[in-house]
Amino acid sequence: MKKSWIIGIVIGLVVLLLFLGLGGTYNSLVRLDENVDANWAQVENQLKRRADLLPNLVNTVKGYASHESEVLLGITEARSGIQKAGTPGEYAQAEAQLTSALQRLNIVVENYPDLKANQNFIRLQDELAGTENRIAVARRDYNESARELNTRVRRFPTNIFANMFGFEEREYFEVSESDQELPEVNFE
DSSP states (O other), X not given: OXXXXXXXXXXHHHHHHHHHHHHHHXXXXXXXXXXXXHHXXXXXXXXXHHHHHXXXXXXXXXXXXXXXXXXXXXXXXXXXXXXXXXXXXXXXXXXXXXXXXXXXXXXXHHTOHHHHHOHHHHHHHHHHHHHHHHHHHHHHHHHHHHHHHHHHHHSTTHHHHHHHHTOOXXXXXXXXXXXXSOOOOOOO
């Protein structure tokens, strides 16, 4: 009788340790998953901030360069692409289009010296440059949190629990070659 009691205690301790390990693993995966979601929300916030700045920039340029409608239309379409994007891949594609449109805008602005000196335009350009930096930081933070989650989801034995509870790898926010350089925003 004493032996069966000891075996019962040992089995109970093993089950308890497995339960605690499973709970700790699950909680860790939940924390990592939430961290990825929070960092992605920051990426979206910064992209929205930039998209919200663009109409003001476009309207300022319109006053000086009304016949450059093709460039301004390109920015408007690229902005719309960002608003419609839902996944990191779609955002990256929309970002590439926006970067290209902003580069074309820079060429237009070079042809209008009065525009380059306009205080509203300068302020908007400064805000855009700051937003570009915030986007870069938000992308880095998102990708780092996605990397951390993806590593945990793929490592043994966590991968067993991750599959059991439906945790999946997250897509990285990868930028295209054309988007790897920030748009030039210094019009001096």
